[in-house]
Amino acid sequence: FMPHSDKQLVSVSSYGEIFYNEVNGTQLKTTPLFKDKNYDFRDVYINPNNGAIYAISRNDFLYIKNGKDVKQLELPLVRPFRIQLCHDGKHLLLIGEYNLAELDQTTNTIVEIKNLDYKVVLSSRLDNAPLLFDDKGRMHVVKSLKNIETRKVPVTGQVTAFDASNSPQLQVYGMKDGTIYLYDNKGNTRKLIGHRSRVSRVRINGNRLFSSSYDGTINLWITNTEKLEPITLYSSNNWI
16 A cells, blocks of 8 residues: 555555545545456555556556546566656656566656566665665665666575664664564664564664564564564454
8 A cells, every 4th residue: 555645545455456545533434446356466656746546466567547547558577566766756666576667657658677687575665766675685776777786685584574764774674584683874783583474564763663474463663772572563363
C-alpha cells in the first residue's frame, strides 16, 4: 500500500485487486478500484503531483490510472515486483528480478532498460535513491541506469528488510533468520534478537525502530538504550 493523502491509502493484492482505503475516525472504508485475477500486483506508487496510480504486476504488466484515463503497459522485465522513484525525482524505476526499466511519468513510456548479472531480492531506498539487494551479499545504489554504485553488505546473511535514517545516522538490516542489525556511520554494529523467523519490514523513526516478521509479531525497539529488548506491539497467527 501507499499513502494517497493524510486519510487515504491505495493498496494492491496478489489476487489482481486495487483498493482505495479511507480512514474516517476509527473506521476504514475500502472501495474497489480494479480487479482482474489475471494480475498479480506486488507494489503501487502514487504520483504526488497529479495523483496518478501505478501498480506493478508479477506477470509483466503495469497498470496506470490518471484520473479517468487507464492504461495497461506490458513490461520488458523478468518477474517485476517493485516501483521506486528515481534519483532525479521525475522518472520511475521499475524493478524486475534480473533487469530494470525507467519510466517517463509524463508520457508513461519506457525510456531505458538495463539487464543485470545478478538477481534482485529486495528493494529499498538509500541517499534518496533506489537501493537493490542481490543474492550475492551486495547492495546497489541506483543513481541512474548508467550510474549504479555497488557495495558489500556490511552484515552476514540474506537481507530481507532495510531502512536508514539521518538522525541518528543508522542503517537497519532485517535478516532472513529473524536477526536485526543496526549499523552506524562509524562502522559499529549492534545485533537485535527478538524475531523467530524472516523479518519482513523495518522502519526507523528517530530512536524508535519498528519491525515485523513472518513469526506474526510487530516489535518496537528503543535504539538509544544500552540493552536492546523488543516490546511486542502486535501478535498474530499469520505472517506479517
